Amino acid sequence: MSFTSSPPLSFSFKEVLESFLPPLISVCLFVPYVFPSFQFSAALVLAALAGLIISPAITKIAFNSSKKIIFPLTYPVTKRNWETLHKERFWCEDNWDFDRLDYYLKPDMQNLIYLSGAYIKFYTSLSFYFFIYSFLQVIFLLSYIFISIKDILQTPTGSGVGEIFLNLFQQQTPLLGGTELPTLLTLLISAVAMYMLVDQAQLEYLLLFGKNGHYDKYARAYHEINGHLAKSIWGRVQVDGMPLRLSKMKLQEIDSVSPDDAIGEGKTDENGYFQLRNPLRINEDSKQYRIIFTYKQKDKDIKLLHVLDVKAHEVPEFNLNLKETS
Incomplete structure (x- = not known):
């Protein structure tokens, strides 16, 4: 069963998690590079439009990127890779008839499952955005170092290496509303955020699809009541x-x-x-x-x-x- 299915009832918080918050945070991260004085109220409007138009495509790209790029990068910390998650999911899908299980589930149980799926999308999308954001910080810092070294080689009176690295700590990253933060600090924060979001996405995935997860737990309970759920x-x-x-x-x-x-x-x-x-x-x-x-x-x-x-x-x-x- 896919967590991309629509819930049986309207579940507004699910829509906020999937289609509004990730675009809003991405707008807050990236738009200040182009419009430094961009305000939060404008970010809300832009995020709402982005959520309607491009959010499903971005979610798919984010999930595929996480499997191929971000999960391997975070493996030394999380000790989980895509193969581990996939193996747990297929173990449960091969054990239980989830289509038949859906017939037995109460609405509150179905909503819990769909909400878990929304959290997976939310954490995965945000980890993708913070990965791109961290990558940009690295590019900007390396560009500054490269240009400064080139200036030393071409201009005898150019800055020394020590001064270059001192100025490196003074490089600023534009934020929403015209404020700035040191680029090294934003790199550190975004990298830590990416690791935390990936970890949460993986935990939520296991909570939904893994052994002793929601599907497995509900299937066991209803199998003992109704039977014929095990495959x-x-x-x-x-x-x-x-x-x-x-x-x-x-x-x-x-x-x-x-x-x-x-x-x-x-x-x-x-x-x-x-x-x-x-x-x-x-x-x-x-x-x-x-x-x-x-x-x-x-x-x-x-x-x-x-x-x-x-x-x-x-x-x-x-x-x-x-x-x-x-």
Whole structure:
């Protein structure tokens, strides 16, 4: 499910977050470079127009830029990248039927989900604007240094290197209303703001789409009430207390007699988590499956079997602790 969907009811705060505040802040950041005496009242009008005309396109550009440029830049601080977020989202989307879940959700729950999506857009758009703003500050400072060094080389009476770097701290960035701030200070503030906004965008993304996020939490609750929301069988497997990493696995009907029969196949990940798509049919209350894990240990093929009891109104998540001797 996409967080770009429209809410079932009018939700004005969502529209403010998505379409008004990001353009307003961008106008306040960038317009003073062209019109230093630009006033806040004019910024409000310009932001409203920008929100109507270009906000959806800018949001899309901002999100794509965040994935490819900003997330890698902030990874040393946030320790999260796009692949991590995407993996969490697809884990939940493969587990649950979100279209069916929408049918059960109450309006206040739907609004909470749509508001979380609006926060993702808000933080992502602002992080993009502050990234561009920080980049401009760096360009202006480097341009000043380059021009000053060129002046030293061409003019014997030009400023010394020490004076150039002293003047560097005196370079000013225009702000709204004709005020100014030192460029180095605005660079520091904008860079910190970008990191904080990216961190918040990623946290909000996980809060909505991640394991134990809004979708996952609501799906678990309604699955136990109504059943038939799960699309997969998933969980984690350990052998003798250690995660079973990168093991081949096969799901069979409990009465299957051929070892080659499989209604689902896959592989555990580096931490022993597994996921097999095989939902119960709508008229089934419970069913048993045989799950087979195959892996190598000291050049020997090892096969472990376990029976899964899947019920219509129970979350099909299994934490398996197997023994190699079994």
